Amino acid sequence: xxxxxxxxxxxxxxxxxxxxxxxxxxxxxxxxxxxxxxxxxxxxxxxxxxxxxxxxxxxxxxxxxxxxxxxxxxxxxxxxxxxxxxxxxxxxxxxxxxxxxxxxxxxxxxxxxxxxxxxxxxxxxxxxxxxxxxxxxxxxxxxxxxxxxxxxxxxxxxxxxxxxxxxxxxxxxxxxxxxxxxxxxxxxxxxxxxxxxxxxxxxxxxxxxxxxxxxxxxxxxxxxxxxxxxxxxxxxxxxxxxxxxxxxxxxxxxxxxxxxxxxxxxxxxxxxxxxxxxxxxxxxxxxxxxxxxxxxxxxxxxxxxxxxxxxxxxxxxxxxxxxxxxxxxxxxxxxxxxxxxxxxxxxxxxxxxxxxxxxxxxxxxxxxxxxxxxxxxxxxxxxxxxxxxxxxxxxxxxxxxxxxxxxxxxxxxxxxxxxxxxxxxxxxxxxxxxxxxxxxxxxxxxxxxxxxxxxxxxxxxxxxxxxxxxxxxxxxxxxxxxxxxxxxxxxxxxxxxxxxxxxxxxxxxxxxx
Amino acid sequence: xxxxxxxxxxxxxxxxxxxxxxxxxxxxxxxxxxxxxxxxxxxxxxxxxxxxxxxxxxxxxxxxxxxxxxxxxxxxxxxxxxxxxxxxxxxxxxxxxxxxxxxxxxxxxxxxxxxxxxxxxxxxxxxxxxxxxxxxxxxxxxxxxxxxxxxxxxxxxxxxxxxxxxxxxxxxxxxxxxxxxxxxxxxxxxxxxxxxxxxxxxxxxxxxxxxxxxxxxxxxxxxxxxxxxxxxxxxxxxxxxxxxxxxxxxxxxxxxxxxxxxxxxxxxxxxxxxxxxxxxxxxxxxxxxxxxxxxxxxxxxxxxxxxxxxxxxxxxxxxxxxxxxxxxxxxxxxxxxxxxxxxxxxxxxxxxxxxxxxxxxxxxxxxxxxxxxxxxxxxxxxxxxxxxxxxxxxxxxxx
Numbered sequence: 001x002x003x004x005x006x007x008x009x010x011x012x013x014x015x016x017x018x019x020x021x022x023x024x025x026x027x028x029x030x031x032x033x034x035x036x037x038x039x040x041x042x043x044x045x046x047x048x049x050x051x052x053x054x055x056x057x058x059x060x061x062x063x064x065x066x067x068x069x070x071x072x073x074x075x076x077x078x079x080x081x082x083x084x085x086x087x088x089x090x091x092x093x094x095x096x097x098x099x100x101x102x103x104x105x106x107x108x109x110x111x112x113x114x115x116x117x118x119x120x121x122x123x124x125x126x127x128x129x130x131x132x133x134x135x136x137x138x139x140x141x142x143x144x145x146x147x148x149x150x151x152x153x154x155x156x157x158x159x160x161x162x163x164x165x166x167x168x169x170x171x172x173x174x175x176x177x178x179x180x181x182x183x184x185x186x187x188x189x190x191x192x193x194x195x196x197x198x199x200x201x202x203x204x205x206x207x208x209x210x211x212x213x214x215x216x217x218x219x220x221x222x223x224x225x226x227x228x229x230x231x232x233x234x235x236x237x238x239x240x241x242x243x244x245x246x247x248x249x250x251x252x253x254x255x256x257x258x259x260x261x262x263x264x265x266x267x268x269x270x271x272x273x274x275x276x277x278x279x280x281x282x283x284x285x286x287x288x289x290x291x292x293x294x295x296x297x298x299x300x301x302x303x304x305x306x307x308x309x310x311x312x313x314x315x316x317x318x319x320x321x322x323x324x325x326x327x328x329x330x331x332x333x334x335x336x337x338x339x340x341x342x343x344x345x346x347x348x349x350x351x352x353x354x355x356x357x358x359x360x361x362x363x364x365x366x367x368x369x370x371x372x373x374x375x376x377x378x379x380x381x382x383x384x385x386x387x388x389x390x391x392x393x394x395x396x397x398x399x400x401x402x403x404x405x406x407x408x409x410x411x412x413x414x415x416x417x418x419x420x421x422x423x424x425x426x427x428x429x430x431x432x433x434x435x436x437x438x439x440x441x442x443x444x445x446x447x448x449x450x451x452x453x454x455x456x457x458x459x460x461x462x463x464x465x466x467x468x469x470x471x472x473x474x475x476x477x478x479x480x481x482x483x484x485x486x487x488x489x490x491x492x493x494x495x496x497x498x499x500x501x502x503x504x505x506x507x508x509x510x511x512x513x
Numbered sequence: 514x515x516x517x518x519x520x521x522x523x524x525x526x527x528x529x530x531x532x533x534x535x536x537x538x539x540x541x542x543x544x545x546x547x548x549x550x551x552x553x554x555x556x557x558x559x560x561x562x563x564x565x566x567x568x569x570x571x572x573x574x575x576x577x578x579x580x581x582x583x584x585x586x587x588x589x590x591x592x593x594x595x596x597x598x599x600x601x602x603x604x605x606x607x608x609x610x611x612x613x614x615x616x617x618x619x620x621x622x623x624x625x626x627x628x629x630x631x632x633x634x635x636x637x638x639x640x641x642x643x644x645x646x647x648x649x650x651x652x653x654x655x656x657x658x659x660x661x662x663x664x665x666x667x668x669x670x671x672x673x674x675x676x677x678x679x680x681x682x683x684x685x686x687x688x689x690x691x692x693x694x695x696x697x698x699x700x701x702x703x704x705x706x707x708x709x710x711x712x713x714x715x716x717x718x719x720x721x722x723x724x725x726x727x728x729x730x731x732x733x734x735x736x737x738x739x740x741x742x743x744x745x746x747x748x749x750x751x752x753x754x755x756x757x758x759x760x761x762x763x764x765x766x767x768x769x770x771x772x773x774x775x776x777x778x779x780x781x782x783x784x785x786x787x788x789x790x791x792x793x794x795x796x797x798x799x800x801x802x803x804x805x806x807x808x809x810x811x812x813x814x815x816x817x818x819x820x821x822x823x824x825x826x827x828x829x830x831x832x833x834x835x836x837x838x839x840x841x842x843x844x845x846x847x848x849x850x851x852x853x854x855x856x857x858x859x860x861x862x863x864x865x866x867x868x869x870x871x872x873x874x875x876x877x878x879x880x881x882x883x884x885x886x887x888x889x890x891x892x893x894x895x896x897x898x899x900x901x902x903x904x905x906x907x908x909x910x911x912x
Contacts, residue, residue, distance in 0.1 A: 229518045231554040254551040298518035392540070392561045396552065419548055420522065453551070454522035497519055500579075504521045 004164075006032045008361050009184055009194040011171050011208060012201035013037075014044035015147060015347055018154035019354035019373070020200055025161035026376065027358060027369035032192065033163065034184065036170035038442045039151045039435070042202045044347065045445060046273065046305025048225060048259050049252040050236060051075060051083055051143040052348040055090060055115060056243060058107040059100075064324055065111035067349045072141060074351060074374050075150075081380040081402025082150040086251055088142025088236035089123060090115075091134045093289060096241040101136045104240055108140065115140050129232045129291050142236040144251050147347055148445050149400060153378035156404075156434060160379065167436060174212040174339065181212055181330075181338035196361050199341040202308040203270050209341060214334045216341060220270050221307040224279035225259030226287070226493065229298040229453050232256050237290055246286030253400075253448065254421070255300065258287040265306070275302035275492045298497045300453060301489030310344050325349060327356050331364075340364075380404040396422035400448065404430070417466065418459045420452020425466060432470050440482035443467060455486045457505035515586045519579040520547035526573035526583055531844040532566050535863040539566040542573035545590075546583035553590055560594035566860070567591070568848035569722060570814035585767045592726040592768070607645040611850035612723035615715035615732075618656070618687030625656035648858035654688040654889060661690035665709060668697060673706025677786070678743040678750045680736075682757045683715050684885040692753050695907035696783055700751075702912055703787075703796040708748060710739035716757040719850050721768065730769045736761060737773055744779045751783040753903050755883040756849065758782050759815035782883060784902050785824035791831060804834040804909045808900075809877040811868065811891065812842045813884035825883055825902045832909045838875050843868040847890035862894065869894045881905055 008024050010017045013035025024031040035041070054068030076083050092101050101117070108115035116139045123137035124130065155165055170187040174197060183193035199205045206218040231251045239247035250257045261279050280302050287294045310326040326344035331337040342357040355371045362369055377383075380402035393414050397405050413426030431437055431446035440456075440463060443449050449463055450456035456463070460479055468475035483505075490502055526542040527533055533541045540549070545564050552559035564587055573583040600608055610617055621628045631637055632653050642649035661681050670676075677700060685693040697707050714736055717729030740750050740761070752758045761780050765771040773780075790796035810829065812822040822842075829837050846864030851857050872880055872895050880891050880899045888899040 230551045251555070254555050392563065395559055399556075416544075419544055420551070422548070422552065453518070453520065453547075458522040458524065497521075501521050504523060508523075 004030075004192075005183075006030045006164075006192070006194040007365055008032075008196045008198060009034060009192060010198045010200055011184065012042075012199065012204070013039040013151070013155075013165075013167060014042050014200070014202055015040075015151050015154070015350040016044075016202070016342055016345065016353050017198075017200035018151045018158070019350045020198060020342060020357050021163050021165070022154045022158040022161070023354045023358040023371060023373050024361065025158040025163040026372050027362060027367060029361070029365065029367065029369075031158065031163040032166060032194065033155070033158065034166045034169055034171055034186070034192070036168070036187075038167055038437075038445055039155060040148050040445055042204070043305040043307060044147050044151055044202075046225070046303055047147060047223070047347055048248060048250045048257050049145055049147050050248060050250045050347075051145040052346060053088060053141040053143075054111055054113050055088070055104070055108050055138075055140040055142065056238060056248075058111050058113060059104055060243070061324070062107070062111055064346075064349075065108070065113065067325070067352055068346070069111060069113045069141070071349050071352050072143065075145065075348070076143065078374070078377045079145070079150055079153060079381050080377070081385065081400070081404075082146045082153060082378070084144040084251070086142070086144045086235050088140045088238060089127060089130070090138040090140060090238045090240035091123065091130055091290070092136035092240040093131060093133055094135055096239065098136050100242070101138060101240050105138055108138075113140060127233045127235055127237065129293050130237055131289060131292055136240065138240060142238070144236065145347065146253060146400070148448075149380070150347075152435065152446060153380050156379045168438065171208060174208060176212060176336075179336065181336060195338070196364055197339050198357055198361065199339070200343070200357070202343065203267065203306045205308065205341055205343050206267070209330075209339075212336060212339060214330050214336055214339065216328065216343075217311050218267075218343070219309045219311045220265050220267050221309050222263045222265040222273065222304055223260035223307060224275040224283060224302060224304040225257055226275070226280060226283050226302045227300040228256040228258065228294060229300050230254060230256070232291055232293055232297055239290060244286075246283040247290060249287065249290055249294075254452070256297075258283055258290075258294065262307075270306045273304040273306060274488055275304045277492055279304070280492050298453070299493040300455065300498070301486075302492045303489050308343050325353050325356065327353070327360060329360060393422070393424055397424060397427055401427070401430075417463050418447075418449040418452065418456075420454050420459075421448040421450075423447050423449045428463070428466060429470070432467070437467075438471070440464060440467060440478050441485045450482065450486070454501060455490060455505065456482060457501060457508060515550060515589065516581055517547040517550045517586065520581045521579055523578065525576045525578060529572045529576040531570060531572065531846065531864045532568055532860065535860050536566055538563050540564075542567075542583045542587070546573070546586040547581055550586055550590065553594060557594045560590060562595070564591055564595065568814070568844065568851060570844050570848065571818040572814055572844065575818055582767065588721065588764075588768045591724070592721070595724065603644050604646050607647055607854070608723045611853060612719045612725050613715075614683040614687075614719050618683050621656045622658075622660050622687050625658045629655045642855060646855040647853055648855040650858060650893065651853050652893070654684065654885075656687055657690050659690065661686040661693045662709065664690055664694060665697065665707075668707075670701075670706040670708070673701070673704070675704060676706045676708050676746075676748050678708045678710055678740075678748045680710060680713060680740075680750050680752045680757065680761075680780070682752065682754045685753060689885070692901050692904055696751070696753055696903050698912055699787070699798070699903065699907050699910065702910065703790070703798060708743070710736070710750070711742055712736075712739045716760040717769070718756055718760045718764070721760075721764065722849055722851065726769065730771060733761070733765050733769055733771045737765065737771060737776065740776050740780060744776045749786060750780050751786050752780065753783055753883075753901055754885055755782065755813045755816045755819070755821070756886070759819055762819070782821060782824065784828045784883065785821055787906070788824040788828045791828070798906075799911045800833050800909055801911050802833070804832065806834065806905065806909075807836045807878045808881050808905065809838045809840050809872060809875045811840050811845065811872070811880055811882040811887060813882055813887045814844050816883050817842055822883075825881070829881060829902055829905065832906065835905070835909065838877070840868065840871050840875070843871065845887045845890045847886050849886050852886075852890060861890070865890060865894055872897060879905070
C-alpha cells in the first residue's frame, strides 16, 4: 500500500506531540501524528492539571519560571475553555518559617510573576479549608487546566489545518536510509515516510531513539496523585517551601487533585503505572498539612504518571534535575539527520516546546513560516464563550468544550448519561466523531464520562449501550474493559465510602453483564 | 458542611421523589443534591433554578441508605445561590404575601368577615389568578374573627399546678382557633394548665421556601429564646402542626444554622406527648361511650421524616368507637405555599392523585392528619373534611 509521504511525522500523542503537530499544520507543513494508544495515555493524562505560574520553580529554576509565566499568560488567552483562572496560594506553616517566603517573593518578582503576600487571616477567609496554623500566604497566578481538553483542542486544530492523526498504532522502528531517518514503521508493518521525524513520546522517546542508534539519557520519575470527590478549595494550594512531596492541591473541574511524589523508577515499569499503598499514605499524610479536611474527604482514585526527565547524571531522585525543555537536533548531536527529539518541559510549557521544535523543523525543511500558536485561539476558545443561560444540561458541556458545543446536537442528545459529571449523549456523539474512540476508557478521556464519584457504577450500562450502538460492538465487552481500568485506580484507596461504592458497583452490576 | 460524599448514586432518592414522577424539568434529588453540589462548589453559576420544584418533603432523606442530607443540601443551595431568583413584580408580591403568614394574618384578622367573603368572589379569584399567579382553584383558609391568642387570654389557667407550653402556629392563631381550643380543653381536662410562649413568631417555613431565609432565621431565634424559657420552667412545648414542629426541631439547626440541641427534645407534637402520658398512666381521659367515627389517617411527609405518625395513629387507636384505616404514605402535593402558585397547581394535583384516589376508595367520614396544608389540599381535592387528631380526640372525650 502506498502511503502518503509527509513533511513531518510526530511520534507521541501527549501534549508535546499535539502542540507540535498543531504548530506544523498552522505553518502549512504536511504533518502526521502517530500514537500507540489514545491521546494522553502517558504523562499528559496523569498529572495535576496545574497551569504553573512558575512560582514553584522561581527559587530553583529561574529560566523555567520565566517560561511558565509567559506560557501561563498565553494559554489563558488561547485555551480559555481549558483553563480555569483559579489563581493560587503558597502557604507557610510554622515549620516552614517565613525566610523561604521572603526569598520566594523576591525570586518570583525577578522572574516576572506577580507574587503578593497576603495576611494569613485574609488567606483563611479566601480559602477556609486551608490549614489554620498558617503563618503566611502568597497569592500567585497559578491556574487549573484540563489536560485532556487541552490536548484534544490541539488535535482538533491540527486536523482542521490538514494534519493527519493516527492513533492506536505503535511505531515499531525508525526507518533509516543511508544513515538518515526517512520515516517510521508501524506495528502493522507499514512504512510511512517523512522528511523529518520528531520524537515527542515522553519517557518512551529513549527506547525509540536507541533503535536508531541515538542515545538519550532519560530518567523516569514517577509521580503519584490522589483525586478527591469534590472541590475543597477554589484556588490552587501550594506549600511555600522547597518543593517536596504532596504539596500541591489543584481544583480540577469538580474534583480536587493532590500530588505528587517523585521517585526514580525502572524504565520497564513505565507501561503499567499505578499508585502504591505507601504513596497513598504519604500523599495523605502530607496533604493533610496543606488542607486538613482531606483526611475526611472521599477519595475517588489514585494514579501515577512518569515525568520524562533528561539527565546527564542519572543519579538523584528527579526533583533536583532540571525540568527544562530539551530539544535535540540529532543531525548535529549524533550525526543522524531527519530526526529531532523534543522532551522534558511541562504541560504548561508544551506550546513553547512545540514552537522550538517546529522552528527547527522549518529550518531543516527550508520553510520560513512564522509561529502563530501564541496568538491563535484553540478550538473551543474562539470568540466569546457561550452564555450560561442555556438549558442546564448544557452548562457542564460549555465549561468543558467552550464554543465547540456549537458542534453538538443537544436537541436530540440532551439527555445526561453520566450524572456525576453531567455528560450528555451529544458529547459522546461528538467525541466518537472527532476522536475515534474504541471503548469507554477512550470516551472517558474525551468527555469525563465515569470520572466522577460513582466511577460509573450507576451509569456505565447506559453509556455502554449507547457506545455499543454507535461502534457496533458488544456492550458487555465495553463494560468489562472499563471496570478493569477503574479497579486499578480504586484499589489503592479502597476504604470508607470508596469501599462502599466499590461494593455497590460490584453487586449491582454482577448479574446483568 | 453537607455530607455529599456519602452518596453512592444508588438513586433510591430518585425513586421516592414525588416531583420526579410528574415533572420532567425537575432534575431529582440526586442530581439536585449531591451531584449538583459538586458543580456548585466549582462555580455558583451551576445553580439550577429548577431546584425551585423541590417540595422539601424530605422523602429523599428518609429513603437514603447512606444518610445523605439531600433535602437540606437542596434547601441550602436555594438559600445560598438562589436568593436572586426571588421573583419581582406581582409574582414577587404574591410570594411575599404567601411567605409572611404572621404579618398577613395580623392584617387580615380584624377584617375577617370581609376578607373571607372577598377572597371567595369569583372576580377576585380570577384577578388573583391572572395577575398574582395564585391558582383560581385554591381558596385561602378563612380568617377567624377572633384570634386564638385573644380567646386564650380569657381562659383562666390559674387553678392548675402542672403546666405545658403551647406553640399554636399561624394557622391556629389566625384561621382555625378551634384546633388550639380543643387542645387546651383536652389538656385542662387531663389536669394540665397551658401557657403560651413569651413571644411566638411564625416558625418560618413559608419564609424559607419563598426565599426569605434571613427573616426566618431571625424569627427562629426569637422562638428558640422563648422555648428555652419554657424549658427552664420545666414545661414541654407542645404543637399541633407537624410542619412547624419539624421546622423548629430540624430545619433550624440543619438549614438555618440555629443551634437548638439543648431544647430540641422539648419541642413535640401534642399527640406524642399525650400518647406517652396516657400509656404511662400519668394521664387518664374519659371517653364518650356513644362516639362513632370512620377515619382514615394520612401521614404528612414531615411526620414521616420525624417518624412520629406512630404516636398520632396509636393515640387515635385508643379512642373507643373509632374505625381507623392508615393510608399508604403518599405526598398530597401541596407542600405549603407551593401548591397555591398557579405554575405549580398542576404538579400538586398530579402528585396528590394517588392519595386522593386512596381516600375516595376508603370513603371515610373524616380524614385525620397532623398537617394543616395537607388538610387544605385534601379537602379541596376530595371534598371530604379533614381533622387534626387533636380535634378528633376532643370530640371523643367527655369534657
